[in-house]
Amino acid sequence: xxxxxxxxxxxxxxxxxxxxxxxxxxxxxxxxxxxxxxxxxxxxxxxxxxxxxxxxxxxxxxxxxxxxxxxxxxxxxxxxxxxxxxxxxxxxxxxxxxxxxxxxxxxxxxxxxxxxxxxxxxxxxxxxxxxxxxxxxxxxxxxxxxxxxxxxxxxxxxxxxxxxxxxxxxxxxxxxxxxxxxxxxxxxxxxxxxxxxxxxxxxxxxxxxxxxxxxxxxxxxxxxxxxxxxxxxxxxxxxxxxxxxxxxxxxxxxxxxxxxxxxxxxxxxxxxxxxxxxxxxxxxxxxxxxxxxxxxxxxxxxxxxxxxxxxxxxxxxxxxxxxxxxxxxxxxxxxxxxxxxxxxxxxxxxxxxxxxxxxxxxxxxxxxxxxxxxxxxxxxxxxxxxxxxxxxxxxxxxxxxxxxxxxxxxxxxxxxxxxxxxxxxxxxxxxxxxxxxxxxxxxxxxxxxxxxxxxxxxxxxxxxxxxxxxxxxxxxxxxxxxxxxxxxxxxxxxxxxxxxxxxxxxxxxxxxxxxxxxxxxxxxxxxxxxxxxxxxxxxxxxxxxxxxxxxxxxxxxxxxxxxxxxxxxxxxxxxxxxxxxxxxxxxxxxxxxxxxxxxxxxxxxxxxxxxxxxxxxxxxxxxxxxxxxxxxxxxxxxxxxxxxxxxxxxxxxxxxxxxxxxxxxxxxxxxxxxxxxxxxxxxxxxxxxxxxxxxxxxxx
Ligand code: ADP
Ligand code: MG
Numbered sequence: 184x185x186x187x188x189x190x191x192x193x194x195x196x197x198x199x200x201x202x203x204x205x206x207x208x209x210x211x212x213x214x215x216x217x218x219x220x221x222x223x224x225x226x227x228x229x230x231x232x233x234x235x236x237x238x239x240x241x242x243x244x245x246x247x248x249x250x251x252x253x254x255x256x257x258x259x260x261x262x263x264x265x266x267x268x269x270x271x272x273x274x275x276x277x278x279x280x281x282x283x284x285x286x287x288x289x290x291x292x293x294x295x296x297x298x299x300x301x302x303x304x305x306x307x308x309x310x311x312x313x314x315x316x317x318x319x320x321x322x323x324x325x326x327x328x329x330x331x332x333x334x335x336x337x338x339x340x341x342x343x344x345x346x347x348x349x350x351x352x353x354x355x356x357x358x359x360x361x362x363x364x365x366x367x368x369x370x371x372x373x374x375x376x377x378x379x380x381x382x383x384x385x386x387x388x389x390x391x392x393x394x395x396x397x398x399x400x401x402x403x404x405x406x407x408x409x410x411x412x413x414x415x416x417x418x419x420x421x422x423x424x425x426x427x428x429x430x431x432x433x434x435x436x437x438x439x440x441x442x443x444x445x446x447x448x449x450x451x452x453x454x455x456x457x458x459x460x461x462x463x464x465x466x467x468x469x470x471x472x473x474x475x476x477x478x479x480x481x482x483x484x485x486x487x488x489x490x491x492x493x494x495x496x497x498x499x500x501x502x503x504x505x506x507x508x509x510x511x512x513x514x515x516x517x518x519x520x521x522x523x524x525x526x527x528x529x530x531x532x533x534x535x536x537x538x539x540x541x542x543x544x545x546x547x548x549x550x551x552x553x554x555x556x557x558x559x560x561x562x563x564x565x566x567x568x569x570x571x572x573x574x575x576x577x578x579x580x581x582x583x584x585x586x587x588x589x590x591x592x593x594x595x596x597x598x599x600x601x602x603x604x605x606x607x608x609x610x611x612x613x614x615x616x617x618x619x620x621x622x623x624x625x626x627x628x629x630x631x632x633x634x635x636x637x638x639x640x641x642x643x644x645x646x647x648x649x650x651x652x653x654x655x656x657x658x659x660x661x662x663x664x665x666x667x668x669x670x671x672x673x674x675x676x677x678x679x680x681x682x683x684x685x686x687x688x689x690x691x692x693x694x695x696x697x698x699x700x701x702x703x704x705x706x707x708x709x710x711x712x713x714x715x716x717x718x719x720x721x722x723x724x725x726x727x728x729x730x731x732x733x734x735x736x737x738x739x740x741x742x743x744x745x746x747x748x749x750x751x752x753x754x755x756x757x758x759x760x761x762x763x764x765x766x767x768x769x770x771x772x773x774x775x776x777x778x779x780x781x782x783x784x785x786x787x788x789x790x791x792x793x794x795x796x797x798x799x800x801x802x803x804x805x806x807x808x809x810x811x812x813x814x815x816x817x818x819x820x821x822x823x824x825x826x827x828x829x830x831x832x833x834x835x836x837x838x839x840x841x842x843x844x845x846x847x848x849x850x851x852x853x854x855x856x857x858x859x860x861x862x863x864x865x866x867x868x869x870x871x872x873x874x875x876x877x878x879x880x881x882x883x
Contacts, residue, residue, distance in 0.1 A: 186368055188216035195361070197354050205346060209338045218358055219388050221351070222407070222830045223333030227301055230330050230396055235275030240306045247272055248299050248321055251292060256285070267312075268292065270300065277304070278312040297321040331394040355392040362388070371410055372864045375846060381406040391830075408831040408839050414872055415828075416840075416847035417865065423476075424855045430602055432474035433577050438466070439500030441531060442493065449525060457632035458486055464628050465494050465606065469578070475604035478618060481630030482800040483610045483764025484637065490630070491580045492522055494606060499531065499558050503577025503603075506560040508567070508595075510583050512537045512710055513717055517739060518582070519561045536562035536571070539710060567594040578604045583611075610764065610800070611757050617808060617833050631801075640746075640767040642775040642795045647749075653776060654695050657745060661699055661726045665744040665771065669729050670762055672753040688749070689729050700725040706732075732758065741769035751777035752787045756807040759794050767798075786810055808833065 192213055193203045206212040212221055227244045235247060249272030257265045259282075266288055268279040279300065281288050292298070299321045302313035335351040367384050369376075376383065382390065382402045390403025454462070461479065468475035481487045495505035509515040519535045526533065534548045534557045551557035555574030560566060576599040595603065607625070618627050645653055657667050669692065671685040689703050702716045702725040720728040721740055728743075732754075746766045748759065759777070766773040777791055793806045831839065850862060857866050 187362070187365060188214065188219065188367070190215045192218060195354060196357055201344075202346065205341060205344055209341050215358060215362075218355060219392070220829055221335065221355070222391055222404075224336050225334045226331040226394070226397075226400055227334065228397055229301075229332045232299070235272050235277055235311070238275075238277070238304045238311050240304055240311070242304055244301055244303050246299055246301045247277070248297065249273065250297060251279070251294050252276070253294070254289070270298075276310070278307070278310055279316050279318075280307075280312050280314045282314070292318060331397060331400050333392055333394075352392075359389050359393050369864065370868050371406075371413070372862065374861075375413075379409065379842070379846075381409060404830065405839070408836055409843055411828060411831045412836070412840050412843035413847055414869060416844045417850065418869060418873070420844075420847050420851045421857060421869070424851050426602075427473055428855065430474055432472055432604060433469075433501075433503065433601060434472055435466075435469040435497050435501040435503070435577065435604075437500060438497055441499045441529070442496040444529060445493070445496055445526065449527065449529065452634070454489075455486065455630070455632045455634055457481075457630040458490055461490055461628045461630055462493060464626075465490070466497065468626070469494070469497060469604050474602050475578075475606065475626075477606050477626045477628055479606055479608045479628045479630070480618075481608070481610065482633065483761065484768055485610075485630040485633055487582075487608045487610070487630060488518065488521055489525070491582070491606060491608060492525055495559055495578060495580065496531075498578040498604075501577065503575050504552070504555060504558055504560070504573050505578040505580065506562070506566055506573075506576060506595075506598075507580040507582060509561070509563060512539065512563055513714060513738065514582065515561055515563050516714070521739075522559065522561065531559060532557050533559040533561065536560055536565050538563060538565050540565070567598070571598070573598050575599070576603045578606065580606045580608065582608045610761065611804070636770065637767060638770075638772050639798045640763055640773045640775050642763065642777065642798075644751075644791050644795055645776050645778050647778055647780050650778065653747070653778070656774075657727075657747070658696070658699075660745050660774075661696075664742070666720065666723065666725075666740060666742050667727045667745040667747065668743055668762075668765055669727060669747045670749065671729070671731055672750045685729065685731055692727065692729060696727060699727055701727045701729055704728065704730045732762070738765055739768060740765070744769065744771050744773040746773075746775045747778065748776070749778045750780075751791065752779045752783060756790050756793065756803055756810070759790070760800055760803045763794070763798075809835075 191203075192198050192206060192215065193200070195215065195218070198206070206218075210217075210221060212218050225244075227246065229246055231246070232248045233242075233245045235249075238245065247270070249270055252269045252271050255267045255269070257267065259265050263283070264285055266281045266285050268288070270277050270279050279302075297320075298318050300313060300316045300318050302316035304311045304313060306312070333348075333352055333355070335348045335355075337346060337348055337351065341347070362385070367388070369384050371381065371384070375381070381387075384406075387403045387406040390399045391407060394400035394403065465475070465477060465479075468477060479487055479490065491507060495507065498505040507518060509518055515535060515537050519533065522533055532551065534551065536545070536548055540548065548557060548560075549570060549572070552560060553572050553574055560573075565571070579595045579598070581595075595605065618625070660667060669688075671688050685703070685705055689701065693701060700719075702720045704713050704716045708716070717728075717738070719725045720743075721738075723742060743766050746763055748754065748762055751759065754762070763775040766775060775794070777794060779787070779791065783791070789806075789810060793803060797803065833840070850865065853859070854862055
């Protein structure tokens with residue numbers, strides 16, 4: 184479809200060859216559409232001028248009109264000065280503050296001149312202050328500029344060439360005005376616009392770049408956010424519906440001897456209510472005739488492995504094989520031990536396949552898989568290699584999925600004539616809104632309850648000049664029979680030299696704890712060596728495990744009761760939470776100590792505080808999403824899902840996501856083959872989007 188929006192940006196007044204090049208290079212803006220879809224990241228309400236006596240310190244950016252009464256200077260150090268301008272509008276006085284650029288301030292701002300200032304008011308020493316405010320000569324501001332002023336992100340390079348937020352604002356305004364005489368092709372059907380009271384595409388582009396007031400801006404943004412999220416959902420659901428029509432799911436209709444024997448004789452404890460509920464959900468899926476695609480979320484230690492095992496036993500009862508894929512050899516080995524222990528004396532053949540299983544043993548396992556005698560296969564990604572052929576794979580469990588790429592997961596599908604049921608387990612709790620956006624049609628089960636008797640982990644913050652008393656507490660714990668993890672963020676060579684690295688740290692710790700035995704593991708060790716060191720700790724031969732984040736996932740040593748994380752400011756929230764999950768697995772009170780230096784910025788301080796406040800992984804994940812934004816979330820980055828949203832915000836637009844999903848679902852249910860004329864706008868637009876965007880559908 185050719186439209187005016189495909190015009191080269193060069194044709195826009197104000198854009199010459201030089202600007203065209205830099206817009207393209209720095210922001211990927213090549214056409215009118217690209218510019219229109221380059222949305223402001225914030226607005227300043229310039230439609231209103233506040234009076235000083237109306238200010239409160241929870242206000243966002245506000246604008247005042249008044250004069251500078253006098254200047255003051257304060258020495259802050261040998262070579263730094265703070266300069267303060269006392270500014271009044273006749274209703275009070277505020278301070279404008281600069282921490283550098285004294286000369287520039289004097290040159291540019293005069294007494295007795297009417298200025299409009301913008302900034303965020305904060306309170307300092309009992310008075311409102313604006314640090315580094317934007318200031319403009321009141322007489323030079325035109326009335327048309329006194330609406331909502333949009334702000335656009337620009338790069339350093341652009342600023343150097345004079346392409347500021349202001350210049351982009353002028354360009355978008357030129358474009359919006361140019362387009363006001365044409366009607367753009369609508370990209371959402373009328374019935375949706377009317378039902379949800381959304382503004383038209385013309386109004387939306389106009390209102391997002393050139394809003395007269397806050398209300399117009401909000402309507403425009405709502406429409407654009409909805410549209411963006413709606414097409415993401417529509418694409419995912421359409422793909423899922425396709426898959427459903429192409430394949431039928433295996434039906435596991437009965438629960439038989441294997442499961443029942445296990446449940447009656449081997450299960451050493453009651454299932455938690457959450458485990459029971461999740462088992463119901465999984466059983467219903469596996470008996471529905473559709474292929475199961477379920478994400479099982481549960482905090483570390485919530486008992487996901489057991490749920491996986493019971494699901495696998497149901498597969499066996501129905502004449503199928505099952506496999507379970509873990510991200511590392513240590514974890515695969517641990518799963519094998521756990522599962523063998525659970526199944527003791529039962530006649531189920533379980534095997535382990537990892538990169539180190541070679542030769543005769545490997546051949547034997549491959550044969551057993553091909554003829555169906557191996558019923559459960561535990562392993563690493565070695566499982567998805569081509570030579571591995573199953574007789575009848577009915578269920579694949581993927582543990583800690585964020586370590587597996589999408590492509591690796593897809594390979595599991597080819598292990599069976601019909602795709603097996605898929606159960607993805609993750610201890611990185613993905614907030615619901617995010618799960619919905621990434622996975623769309625992946626159903627979500629949540630274990631939101633820990634097995635009884637667990638004591639919440641006591642988490643504390645400790646500065647690095649207080650470690651002496653920390654080491655004493657560690658000695659006390661070890662003398663009481665406990666074990667301790669000490670985690671270093673990085674090892675030598677991999678980053679800057681100012682870091683305490685693992686090797687040096689290990690030597691120091693040996694001196695600090697002369698009577699204790701220490702193990703050491705890090706990512707650069709050979710697997711066998713790593714395994715040996717781990718085993719020493721698992722068996723209790725060593726009391727302290729000094730490690731990098733290789734222990735992050737899944738290691739289970741119930742006797743370990745202290746997790747010390749050094750340079751904790753270097754870790755993300757979800758990583759801290761994962762690490763903490765290594766303790767608190769036994770009956771004893773456990774501790775997690777976050778050691779940092781004194782130089783903490785706001786965000787780091789928030790992370791540390793959240794960790795000290797709560798053990799709830801979901802709260803932590805939500806906080807993480809808010810602090811860092813979705814692109815940075817561990818799981819999403821590693822699974823290669825790029826977040827390409829231009830205007831919607833997964834952390835904040837949960838309700839719009841839900842709305843978009845509901846609408847998309849109605850349409851797919853009504854027209855699963857995507858052929859009805861009523862929806863032709865949608866199917867066409869989807870095709871266009873798919874040409875230009877990542878394939879969201881490839882994800883589940
Ligand atoms: P996850 O994989 O979710 O981190 P695990 O499956 O490793 O958690 O379970 C952690 C520990 O809790 C294991 O030792 C497991 O045997 C135990 N466990 C699991 N379910 C229960 C339960 N219902 N009651 C008591 N202990 C349980
Ligand atoms: Mg686990």
